Amino acid sequence: MAAVAAVVTVNPLRIWPGAPGRSRPQRFGCAAGGALTVLIAVVAISGLSGPLLDVLGINAPTARIAAGAALITVGARDMVAGPARVEPALPGWKAAIVPGAVPHLFGPGLGVLAVSAGADLGAERTGAVVGVALAVTAAVMAQPSPQSRTGARVVRAGQALTGAAAVLVGAALAADGVFDI
């Protein structure tokens, strides 16, 4: 469930058209570097989720509701908004950070999900499942995005479907948080 939630909140098809890098090696470097950066951030956040939730006065089931709400919001956006555009990038390898990691890979959905998953699964398992999601996303980002009108439409439709999946997964997460003790 957490791996699926991570994939749909990152939404590889939404960020694919905006992935930085002109050549395949450049794209791969940015995608891999961005994914690694985000993975480190997610592990750090999930590792700190216990103290963070204590400070906020929120327990694990309620954090799941929060993650569900974030996924629903992000998923709804992905259903109606256009794909990511080619972003202004930092020079050289730093493009993996901006826009590779932020804003493409690491958004509020993944951030809140990392906190919730950290409380439920621990940092190691959260890192593992989010790592899988980031690897899938990086593999997509490393490919040249479709340039044809039809190809772009297919990707756009895929983005919307993934957004719809995020809404459903978010609702399931929220329901799980509600009905947990």
Added chain:
Amino acid sequence: MSGIRRRLAGVAVTWAAVLAVVGVAVHPERCPPAGQAEARQAIEAAVGWFGANVDDQSGRFRYGYDAEAGTDIDGYNDPRHAGVLFSLYQAEAAGVVGAAAIADKGLVYVDRHTSPTADGAGAVFGPGRGAPTGATALLVAALGQRRRATGDTSRDADMDAYGRTLLGTVTDRGAVEAVIDAADRSAAGTRSPFAIGQVMYALSVLEPLFPGRGYRAAAQRILGYLATERDDAEEQFPMLSDHWASYGLAAMGEWGPPPALDAAVRTWIERQLGLFGVQVRYESQRQGGITTLTRGPVAMPGGVGTVGEGLGNLARVVADRTLVGTAASEADSGLDADASAPGIDVDAAALAERMACAAGMLIERQVRSPDQYPRADPAAVTGAWFRLGVTRMDDQQHTLSALILLMPHLEP
């Protein structure tokens, strides 16, 4: 670089928007600290409220009170009267000396409002025609607590008579008629969300006192129906948190032998725990200020009390390995006892947290000083719980019962 700055500003806006939605969905939860000593004080103050608000002649308690206006609120009803007696005898059984004496004053009202059934074999608490089943059921529960607290068996025959009437309200499927007609013992087709749990509890109390009279099978039939059919058959949506059924389940642990609870019942218990748990979490997010807009004012004290009762009872059920952790099939069971009962899937630490939180909120919200409502009768407010300036006797009943059940789970 300015393009990057603008983009990052856009990212910040996106984060803020999503976090705003999350902030509406969940709020910080505040659970006041609660220890056994504080719970004990609150329990004694609540018993004191009943002692100060019972009429010796009629046996009635003060039903409701508007502390802002300084006026009484009428609407007296029999199920709530029986519920109050139940909580007071419960308090006596928990060691609050004098609580049973206060409740015994309320038996005057009971004796004046009890009718025999037409065949003379049963009895109904309430008007002869159209009495709510819950009143008789809760009276049995109260008398059961009385017997436990005082050892007095003088009302055993009454309990059995009420029990015979209650048996007539249970259908073959395990549904419960919500209204009793003393002439024919039941009114077909009436249902109530809570009467079913109340009757299950009453029959569970009666079973060890009067074995072999059919109480066991009827109680189990009700439990099976509750767990598998009720919500669909009675169009109960959303699912109800049933504190009275939780009392029934806990009482079944005292049967000899206890029933083996099948997978459907265990799943139902897990869902009940979730329902009680989320209510505690939601209530603890109500902290005044802006949360009044997003969460509303605090819940009725009686409502929070029922949540505490449910958690306290189910904590006992979860810990009762003979109920949830054994494998035994019973010939008289209406349940499909399976061969491997793995227990209840619940996070024990989270359950303990919710119980402490519920107790903490209840203790904090009790009126300890009449100065809080200067225009009110001090006897009507001290030891009571109010919502928007109004209290009803079942607010004290459920909060009292909840604190009694939760106290053993609090820090000494």
